[in-house]
Every structure is written in C-alpha cells, then in structure tokens.
Amino acid sequence: MSIHNAAQQLRQAIRSGQHKGNTSGLAGGHVQCNLMILPEDWAMEFMGFCHQNPKPCPLIAMSEPGSPLLPALGSDLDVRTDVPSYRVFENGEQVAAVDNLMDHWRDDLVVFAIGCSFSFEEALLAAGLEIRNIAEGKNVPMYQTDIACAGSGRLHGNMVVSMRPFAAADAIRAIQISSRFPSVHGAPVHLGNPQLIGIDDIALPDYGDAVTVGQDELPLFWGCGVTPQSIVQSSRPPFCISHGPGDMLVTDLLNSQLAVL
Amino acid sequence: MSIHNAAQQLRQAIRSGQHKGNTSGLAGGHVQCNLMILPEDWAMEFMGFCHQNPKPCPLIAMSEPGSPLLPALGSDLDVRTDVPSYRVFENGEQVAAVDNLMDHWRDDLVVFAIGCSFSFEEALLAAGLEIRNIAEGKNVPMYQTDIACAGSGRLHGNMVVSMRPFAAADAIRAIQISSRFPSVHGAPVHLGNPQLIGIDDIALPDYGDAVTVGQDELPLFWGCGVTPQSIVQSSRPPFCISHGPGDMLVTDLLNSQLAVL
Numbered sequence: 001m002s003i004h005n006a007a008q009q010l011r012q013a014i015r016s017g018q019h020k021g022n023t024s025g026l027a028g029g030h031v032q033c034n035l036m037i038l039p040e041d042w043a044m045e046f047m048g049f050c051h052q053n054p055k056p057c058p059l060i061a062m063s064e065p066g067s068p069l070l071p072a073l074g075s076d077l078d079v080r081t082d083v084p085s086y087r088v089f090e091n092g093e094q095v096a097a098v099d100n101l102m103d104h105w106r107d108d109l110v111v112f113a114i115g116c117s118f119s120f121e122e123a124l125l126a127a128g129l130e131i132r133n134i135a136e137g138k139n140v141p142m143y144q145t146d147i148a149c150a151g152s153g154r155l156h157g158n159m160v161v162s163m164r165p166f167a168a169a170d171a172i173r174a175i176q177i178s179s180r181f182p183s184v185h186g187a188p189v190h191l192g193n194p195q196l197i198g199i200d201d202i203a204l205p206d207y208g209d210a211v212t213v214g215q216d217e218l219p220l221f222w223g224c225g226v227t228p229q230s231i232v233q234s235s236r237p238p239f240c241i242s243h244g245p246g247d248m249l250v251t252d253l254l255n256s257q258l259a260v261l
Numbered sequence: 262m263s264i265h266n267a268a269q270q271l272r273q274a275i276r277s278g279q280h281k282g283n284t285s286g287l288a289g290g291h292v293q294c295n296l297m298i299l300p301e302d303w304a305m306e307f308m309g310f311c312h313q314n315p316k317p318c319p320l321i322a323m324s325e326p327g328s329p330l331l332p333a334l335g336s337d338l339d340v341r342t343d344v345p346s347y348r349v350f351e352n353g354e355q356v357a358a359v360d361n362l363m364d365h366w367r368d369d370l371v372v373f374a375i376g377c378s379f380s381f382e383e384a385l386l387a388a389g390l391e392i393r394n395i396a397e398g399k400n401v402p403m404y405q406t407d408i409a410c411a412g413s414g415r416l417h418g419n420m421v422v423s424m425r426p427f428a429a430a431d432a433i434r435a436i437q438i439s440s441r442f443p444s445v446h447g448a449p450v451h452l453g454n455p456q457l458i459g460i461d462d463i464a465l466p467d468y469g470d471a472v473t474v475g476q477d478e479l480p481l482f483w484g485c486g487v488t489p490q491s492i493v494q495s496s497r498p499p500f501c502i503s504h505g506p507g508d509m510l511v512t513d514l515l516n517s518q519l520a521v522l
Contacts, residue, residue: 168451175436176448187437190429192453192479218453261522 006030007250008074011082014250020084020099022246024118031184031255032248033060033073033113034225035083036232037101037241040065043110045153049231050112052150055223056159058115058183060253066107073251079111085244087229092236101241109241114225115184116248117162119255123177129170132211139246140164141205142224146198147189149231157234161189161221163202165213171220178222180261190221197221207245267291268511269335272343275511281345281360283507285379292445292516293509294321294334294374295486296344297493298362298502301326304371306414310492311373313411316484317420319376319444321514327368334512340372346505348490353497358505365502375486376445377509378423380516384438390431393472400507401425402466403485407459408450410492418495422450422482424463426474432481439483441522451482458482468506 007030013019023032038046043065050059061070068079080101088096088104098104117140121131133140140162147159166174171191179187194202202219203210207226213219232240243249268291274280284293299307304326311320322331329340341362349357349365359365378401382392394401401423408420427435432452440448455463463480464471468487474480493501504510 168453168457172436172448172450172452175433176440179437179440187433189433191433192429193477196429196477216454216457 005252007252008076010250011074011077014084015078015081017099023084023248023250024246027250029122029254029256031060031251031253031258032116032118033251034116034228035079035241035243035249036112036114036228037079037109038112038232038237039106039239040108040110042154042237042240045155046112048152049149049155050114052152053159053227054182055186055189056149056225056227058185059112060115060183061113063111065110068101068105068111070111070113073113073249073253077251079249080105083243083249084247087242087244089232089240089242091238092233097244104241113249113251114228116225117185117222118248119184119258120178120181122255123181123259124174127173127177129166129174132165133209136211138209138211140208141210142207142226143194143199144206144230149227154237155231155235157231159189160207160224160226160230161197162208162224163205163219163221165211165217165219167214167217171218174220180259182260183258185222185224188220188222191218194219266513268513269337271511272335272338275345276339276342278360284345284509284511285507288511290383290515290517292321292512292514292519293377293379294512295377295489296340296502296504296510297373297375297489298340298370299373299493299498300367300500301369301371303415303498303501306416307373309413310410310416311375313413314420314488315443316447316450317410317486317488319446320373321376321444322374324372326371329362329366329372331372331374334374334510334514338512340510341366344504344510345508348503348505350493350501350503352499353494362502370502374510374512375489377486378446378483379509380445380519381439381442383516384442384520385435388434388438390427390435393426394470397472399470399472401469402471403468403487404455404460405467405491410488415498416492416496418492420450421468421485421487421491422458423469423485424466424480424482426472426478426480428475428478432479435481441520443521444519446483446485449481449483452479455480
C-alpha cells in the first residue's frame with residue numbers, strides 16, 4: 001500500500017516498531033486522539049459519559065464491537081498496533097504496559113477515540129501564543145479537580161484538567177481560538193484561582209510536569225483527555241485499555257477540519 | 262410620518278421633549294450609540310483614530326460634513342434633536358450641557374456614531390448571565406487605564422474601560438458571546454488584576470458607579486465608548502460635542518444584526 005500522508009507514515013513506523021514513545025509534535029496538522037477501549041458491556045455507558053461530558057471527553061470516533069479498526073480515522077488504521085504504548089487495566093488497576101494489543105485483544109472490545117489538546121495547541125501556536133509546556137519542553141501539567149462529571153450508569157468521577165498560563169490579553173485570545181474546536185476540548189472550563197476547582201497547589205500537578213506561571217499570568221484550565229482513565233480507575237470496570245500518556249493515536253483527520261468557525 | 266418601530270417612537274419622544282434622560286433598557290433590541298461630533302478639520306483624524314482603536318471606538322456610522330442626518334441608522338433621525346442630552350466642549354473643556362443642538366450646530370460638523378456596550382449586554386443577559394451593574398441598578402463602572410490608544414494625528418490618549426465581574430465559567434462564556442459583537446466593543450481587553458492596566462482601586466471608578474465584585478469573581482474589562490470623550494479632552498480640539506452619559510443615540514439597527522457569528 002502506498003503512503004498518502006505523514007500520519008499514515010507515522011502509524012506504519014509505530015506498527016513496525018521503528019517509532020517508540022511520545023507522538024507530540026509529530027505528523028503536524030493531523031488530529032491525535034486519546035484512546036479508551038472497553039468491553040461491549042460497558043460501551044453504551046461510556047458513550048453516554050462522553051456525550052454528557054464533551055469538554056473532557058469529546059468523542060471523535062468509535063469502533064464496531066470486536067473491531068480494532070477505525071476507518072473514519074485512517075483506512076489502514078489498526079488500534080492494536082498503531083499506538084506506541086498501551087496500559088491494560090483490570091478492576092481499575094493497571095496490570096500491564098505493552099507496545100501492542102495482539103495478546104490482549106478480545107472480540108467484545110469497543111474502541112473510543114477521544115479528542116486531544118494537541119489540536120487546539122497547534123491553533124494557539126499558529127496565532128502566535130506561547131504555550132508554556134512546549135516552550136519549557138515539558139508535558140502539560142494536569143490536575144484532578146473537584147468538578148464532578150455527569151454520571152452515566154456505573155461510570156462516575158471528577159474531571160481532570162490540563163493547565164496553560166497566559167497573560168490576560170493572550171488568555172482572552174486563547175479562549176476565542178479554543179472555542180472553535182469543541183471536538184478537542186473546546187473552551188477552558190475554568191480560569192484564575194485553582195482552589196475554586198479543588199486544586200490546592202498549582203506547582204504539584206497530578207499528571208505531567210509543573211510549568212512556570214508568571215506573577216501577571218492567569219492559569220487557564222481545559223477539560224483533559226486523561227479524564228476517561230481517571231473515571232475507569234474510579235469506576236473499576238473489570239477490563240479496559242488506554243494509551244500510554246503522550247503516546248497518542250495519530251489519525252488522517254486534519255486539525256483544521258475540526259474548527260467549527 | 263407613521264412610526265415603524267420602538268426606536269423611532271423613542272426618538273420622537275426625545276425630540277418632542279416627552280422623554281428625558283437615560284436610554285438604558287429602552288427600545289429593547291435596538292442598537293444605541295455613543296456620539297462624537299467634531300469639525301471637519303478634525304474628522305479625518307478622528308476616523309483614523311476609530312479605525313486604529315476598534316475596541317474602544319467601534320465606528321457604526323458617520324455623517325456627511327455639515328449634515329446632522331444618519332439615514333443608515335434611521336430615515337427620520339436628526340442628531341441635533343434625537344438624543345436626550347449633549348455636552349459641548351471647547352478646547353477640551355465642557356462649556357455647556359444642552360438638550361438639543363439647534364443653537365450649536367455648525368455647517369462644518371461631522372457626526373460619528375460609535376457602538377455601545379448595551380448591545381452585547383443584551384446578548385449576555387439572553388445567555389442567562391447576570392450583569393452586576395444591571396442587577397444592582399447602577400451605571401456600569403468605568404475606569405481610566407494606562408493602555409495607550411494608537412494615536413491619529415493630533416488625537417492621542419489612554420483607553421477608558423467598563424468593568425463587569427463574573428465567576429470563571431461565566432467569564433469564559435462572556436468572552437465567547439461578546440466576541441461575536443466586534444462593532445460594539447467585542448471581546449474584553451483585559452481580565453483579572455486591575456493594576457496591570459493602571460487601575461489602582463476597583464472600588465473607585467472614574468465614571469459610573471462602583472459595583473460588588475465577589476471574592477470568587479474575576480473582573481472583565483471592555484473597551485468603552487467614553488474613550489472618545491476622554492481623548493478629545495486630552496487632545497483639546499477647539500470644538501466638539503458628545504452625548505450626555507447614558508443618554509444615547511437610539512437607532513433602527515438591531516443588536517442581532519451586529520453579531521458576526
């Protein structure tokens with residue numbers, strides 16, 4: 001098969017083991033997705049969860065039950081092999097970290113591809129804004145909040161947010177730009193005082209790395225695609241699989257296709 | 262002449278002296294404008310000023326030199342009689358407060374109608390947000406800032422802003438909604454710490470009234486249509502006229518026509 005675009009090329013490199021690890025900044029312009037894979041028995045509830053919590057869990061695509069393919073995201077795409085690393089959970093506890101799912105795939109699994117902030121970060125950078133975690137060469141800081149997600153069946157829990165600091169004028173611009181991308185988290189869910197959403201210390205993120213927040217800057221908090229992992233950990237389905245942090249599913253979709261305005 | 266709409270009706274009541282004072286909340290749905298009237302000799306510079314400072318000075322319409330009519334804003338509209346009160350300035354100093362311009366009109370005057378925050382306030386209210394000054398029955402608080410406007414010829418000076426406080430989630434929504442109305446000040450120019458734009462005490466506005474700012478709220482600052490008055494006062498043209506505060510030019514335009522999205 002001929003290679004049509006940088007996303008397909010990267011997926012082939014991941015599939016063959018040539019590329020390992022973080023996909024941040026690779027296959028520029030292409031949508032990358034968070035992954036959640038659940039047994040069919042839990043799939044409807046998870047779909048309901050995404051529907052009711054579009055800020056942290058914007059659903060981009062889902063598979064047929066038992067199918068590891070997501071043709072809408074790439075004709076050659078196979079979720080079992082095309083992500084650099086995976087985490088396997090049983091009853092909410094991680095039991096394995098693997099680089100493919102050939103030994104873990106089951107014919108009752110449903111794949112959910114969930115939007116990722118890489119897409120709106122690209123739009124913010126294109127607008128000339130500085131994204132602190134990129135400028136400092138770090139992972140974006142992420143925090144558990146006390147913002148309750150809307151429950152769906154057995155799935156419940158609090159939202160995880162990512163944080164990027166901006167000076168006020170840039171914060172306003174960042175709100176405008178990210179609002180155009182509702183399928184990749186959209187506008188922030190909070191800005192300003194972190195304690196109002198249950199974050200005690202902005203210097204101690206629960207996931208990712210701390211970044212510098214200037215004295216004249218405001219922290220902006222976006223719904224984060226790590227939320228589904230947090231939710232399944234607290235809701236403890238017997239079996240599920242996610243991607244490794246930062247090791248995303250790279251798709252043929254273009255970020256620019258996701259802009260609503 | 263038959264009366265076609267509430268704006269025309271209100272202008273007739275103002276013209277005949279039946280209505281005096283504030284136009285806030287009247288002729289709902291219709292665009293109200295700030296007024297600046299300058300000699301033709303200063304008109305091009307003022308037009309350039311509006312063009313370069315669209316946040317505080319969004320130009321809605323201007324007249325032919327010497328004409329008090331703005332047919333685009335109302336077929337019957339006469340700027341000399343249709344505003345409840347006016348202020349006349351000479352060399353930047355107020356020399357008269359009058360309720361019509363019949364004795365002050367000159368055949369070299371040019372009228373500028375500038376967008377007013379009443380328009381986006383209506384959209385914020387329609388979205389279910391509380392506007393503090395309205396809830397508290399006060400004029401919106403306005404402040405001189407140290408944000409320098411772009412100069413145009415002899416016209417220069419700092420921006421005046423209006424302030425409305427919101428909780429974070431409402432602040433994000435208010436930014437989204439007001440962004441749709443670039444011809445009536447658009448998105449805020451600042452949010453958060455007032456001192457960063459030269460406001461020492463948020464409880465002491467330079468114009469209008471102080472309003473309550475809750476501990477968990479952020480102040481949002483929008484470019485304000487009082488800026489032109491402040492600019493002509495600092496730039497001291499030999500002659501100019503503005504509306505009295507809150508006594509706006511009510512037009513046939515609909516606020517909904519101004520939304521860009």
